[in-house]
Amino acid sequence: MSLRLGSTVLLTLVLLLALPAVASAQNGDGGGDRLTGADFASSPVIAPNGIAATSQPLASQVAVDVLKQGGSAVDAAIAANAVLGLVEPTGNGIGGDLYAIVYDPETDDVYGLNASGRSPQSLSYEELQDELGDSDQIPLVGALPVSVPGTVSGWEMLHERFGERSMADNLAPAIQYAREGFPLSQVIAYYWERNIQAFEYYEEQGTLTDNNWRETYLIEGEDGEMRAPREGEMFRNPDLANTLELIAENGADAFYEGEIAQTIDRYMERVGGYLTAEDLADHTSDWVQPESVTYRGVEVFELPPNGQGIAALQMLQILEAYDIADMGHNSTDYLHVQTEAKKLVFEDRARFYADMDFADVPIEELLSEEYAAKRRSLIEMDGVLSEPSHGDPRAVVSDRLEEGDTIYLTVADESGMMVSLIQSNYAGMGSGLVPDGLGFMLQDRGALFTMEKGHPNVYEPGKRPFHTIIPAFAKKNGEPWLSFGVMGGAMQPQGHVQIICNMVDFGMNVQEAGDAARYRHRGSTSPTGEAMDGRGTLHLESGVSQNVVNALRGRGHAVEVDAGGYGGYQAIMWDPEEDVYWGGTEMRKDGTVAGY
Missing domain, CATH: 1.10.246.130 (Gamma-glutamyltranspeptidase, large (L) subunit, C-terminal domain)
Incomplete structure (x- = not known):
């Protein structure tokens, strides 16, 4: 995101990556010395049967458990992504979008999936401009940047083509962690607190008028005050557990046409939003x-x-x-x-x-x-x-x-299948809008449209905004690498x-x-x-x-x-x-x- 005046400056500043990086001994004389393994303390993980790399240890372990139980790399990636939506809501969740690249050893081919959502059909360019007033920037919080979440449809398309286990089995670890709780890891706790500070600021400014996010993402401290959970503290999200159970039982239809879609529709109407049940039902991933x-x-x-x-x-x-x-x-x-x-x-x-x-x-x-x-x-x-x-x-x-706040994960299985998957709500946790009782936040990806008429990325109803999240893959000598x-x-x-x-x-x-x-x-x-x-x-x-x-x-x-x-x-x-x-x-x- 770019720096803007006023409230957006604050959101940008509090969401900036501000974590220390380990300095490496390299290029010390300015002459471009070649690096060797001795320059680094960390080393790769090497495994013969299956492997997973994610941004949170619990998710990596869940992915490997799925592989050991006979799941494909796609099954493991879905399971890990579902866990990350719970344990790392600062970067992703089922209110966001997903892209993936899959290498399939059976066909020796590389497949791409675009599971990003589109803008609401009921919000015209003229209506959006009226909502923005003198501004030419779509805000990062509230109803205006909300577009259709594509993640769940992405899971279903990946699963239908490459899955080996049931979706219920794939989502079971995330559901269990959501009900029983998990301890926050260090970096995620840092960003959780920063997101909460941003939402509190927007509440004070009157930009964010609904406070469902408080019930979902805050815990009660020892002094009785509601606050963000801290590193090592257990956190539970029973609402998200219920939502994932509906998806596990009824597939993506539960999200785009069933009870979840109806809840989102009612909620958006209540908060003055434009995303409707019809937008959800019309969604397709490609x-x-x-x-x-x-x-x-x-x-x-x-x-x-x-x-x-x-x-x-x-x-x-x-x-x-x-x-x-x-x-x-x-x-x-x-x-x-x-x-x-x-x-x-x-x-x-x-x-x-x-x-x-x-x-x-x-x-x-x-x-x-x-x-x-x-x-x-x-x-x-x-x-x-x-x-x-x-x-x-x-x-x-x-x-x-x-x-942008995002998660990236990759999984490979014993057959040679490799999955490169990225998923995000865009800036921070997203729009600040948590539909009643669902346990997840809707994305703010629509903020990536421009209001410049004639530009290829100009806002239009039913259109996908420009996207920042990108998975990658490479082959060497014609083989997956x-x-x-x-x-x-x-x-x-x-x-x-x-x-x-x-x-x-x-x-x-x-x-x-x-x-x-x-x-x-x-x-x-x-x-x-x-x-x-x-x-x-x-x-x-x-x-x-x-x-x-x-x-x-x-x-x-x-x-x-x-x-x-x-x-x-x-x-x-x-x-x-x-x-x-x-x-x-x-x-x-x-x-x-x-x-x-």
Whole structure:
């Protein structure tokens, strides 16, 4: 998301990732020394039969339990996602959307799923503009940013195609934890408190008028005051347990046509919202063909818009012409070309990425080598791009988005199936709206539309907004190789590219690739209408040497060294020679890898 005046500034600030990152000994002389395993304290998890990497230990263990009980990687991913919606509501839940990439060993093919929801049919552009008044930004709380939640339909489509166990069995662990309780882990407790502070502020401002969120997400402290649960404290959500039981018994119909849909409809009418039972009943998720480019022999897959996945592919197309390995990891030249490529690609992202049912997105041209060469020619090694424009891909070939709270998980099973899944409510816990007695919050993804008429991502009824959440997958030598993701708003394409470069160009293993110090450039033009102001800001973790920081500043970059905002990583790599999986997890989060 981008910084805005007033209340949005507060929400952005309290939701920023502000957690310490472990500094690594790298690039200390500014010359780009190659990393070795000795530079890191953490190591990969290696397992022969099945493996799961998620952002919360209980969810990883549940996924492995499902695999041991004969479930497929998809069954395990659904079970883990359901648990994460309970234990990490700061990043996801069944009130949000889902995307997935599945590698199926039976067909040796990669499948994409877009389970994102659409805007309400009853809210026209003109009515929304009247609601906004003088503002040109859709708010992050309340009824206006609420779009149809796609997650449950995504579960059903994945399960129908690749599931081996019943949905009831897959949801049973989450239901049990919801009823009996679970202890909060450290990072999630931190964000839980920050979200509650934001909602309390919006209540005081009169922006958030319904307080169901208090009953669902607060506990009673020793002094009798209601507050956010803290690290190590047990938390229960019996309402969510009841909701998941309805889904377990009656499938997605319970959510989109049955009792849950009717409850959402009544609730939205009560709070003055626009999402209706008809919108829920009309929802469909879609199997989509993943897009791919080949980077130094590795085929990298991302999903097409309305998401931002192809931004990572565009960046890789630009970067392939450089000798990245010779530059050295996190060297001045490396970080310079990465940042400049990001700036160029994000201008295209702002101009072209949108719901392809409503907009003609020139994907083939955007991903072409000819267009990458044209854009690459704008990069100078001794200068910095300031306010670059988007390109004209067809001519060549013929941050509200800055922060998002998301979970990413990946699971692989004994058959060779690999699942790359991402799920989110967008900013923080979501809109602040919790339908009566359901135990989950509705997403605020609709805030990612623009109100600029004529823009591909302009608000329209029944339209999917631009999306930040993107799963990724890669093949090497034609075989499945890496299922991975780096969650975190606009960080995600930048993070995907860094992981691929770390492993392909610098030979890091799956854990080293995530532990290595990251960069993140902020300030590009966004699909919601915010324009780039100057050169933006290049944020670096402390593992980047001070010599490199100074050199980048001398080259013209506005550099800040800080500890937050670099996303959350999970990955599984397949080793065909030894027939084992290697798993990596995010040291900046609560996540773990579990295997057997």
